[in-house]
Amino acid sequence: MWSRIQERAARELSRPRQMFLPGLEPTMRAMPNHIARSSLFAPLSKTHQRRFLNDHILISRRDVVIRFRGIQLDESQADVWMQLMHIASTSPLGEPFDVRSASILEAMGRQIGGAEYRWLRRAVEALYTATLIIDVVNKYRIGDGDSDGDGIRMIDRFRYDASRKQYTFVIDPRWVAMYGNQEFARIDWEKRLAIKRGQDMAKTLQRLVATSADKVQRYGLDLLKEKLQYTSPLRKFRSALCAALTELERVEVIAAAHIGTSTRGSEQAVWTKL
Structure with a gap:
């Protein structure tokens, strides 16, 4: 059946x-x-x-x-x-x-x-x-x-x-x-x-931001690194991520973006969706 x-x-x-x-x-x-x-x-x-x-x-x-x-x-x-x-x-x-x-x-x-x-x-x-x-x-x-x-x-x-x-x-x-x-x-x-050329990470994050109606959004850095297929060390990913978040702030997709710490003590990216 x-x-x-x-x-x-x-x-x-x-x-x-x-x-x-x-x-x-x-x-x-x-x-x-x-x-x-x-x-x-x-x-x-x-x-x-x-x-x-x-x-x-x-x-x-x-x-x-x-x-x-x-x-x-x-x-x-x-x-x-x-x-x-x-x-x-x-x-x-x-x-x-x-x-x-x-x-x-x-x-x-x-x-x-x-x-x-x-x-x-x-x-x-x-x-x-x-x-x-x-x-x-x-x-x-x-x-x-x-x-x-x-x-x-x-x-x-x-x-x-x-x-x-x-x-x-x-x-x-x-x-x-x-x-x-x-x-x-x-x-x-x-x-x-x-979005500026060479900032494809910002494009990936723009799509991710758009999937949620939540104004304040949080994503763990480990998850983002895996999702974005970033193979370099975490410190390099953190730097590239900050640049991408800055670019999304510039084009007014998000605001107040920063790297913080979750309640479990792990690093996370936090931003406000505009």
Whole structure:
């Protein structure tokens, strides 16, 4: 009985569906909370050797297990995905839509040119090969044992027309479940574009800040270091974190940021969400 119920639910999720994002202004972008809280996208340096991860469990909350297969993803690829999902939300997910390369780059505040077109193609390919299995306790399970196979891709399908410099994308309609019940982070796009180059950690933290309605937010440094996939010593992470928090204060995402001590005696980052 339960297997039949799951199968029917999976079939329903796989049909083309409109994604409603209530309260989302044109200057905002949306990312499912469970994705924004996880270690899927990280502030990886340009010199960082990207690893291919297979059945890798992402850092996330205890009520969700996200398994990942693909090349490590960075914040620039998070920008591409948010912009594509923003465009895709205007029509039912599961149906193809066209978008010119230049319009994607312009929306991200990037230059238009051959090098940027090639960069965008690499980002799209990385998102296409990125596959997730998502299990949210007592809510839903996507990508494992359902009628659509063993994973959900960040980009389900794409085609590139080089003569027109235009992509045709298809986004898996199962993503609608991840945005349901307004469980998505509202990312201020203008403030994100205002973050200085080289401050990808600030971009990661901006997404994390947006996942919670709490005004005062606290995160242990050990957890942040692991979530942000920072491999250098803690003292270097602390310095980089302080710089990122200062940048988020500058663009008015947070205020009163500081490193403090929790009631258990461990270091934590504390800030006020604006």
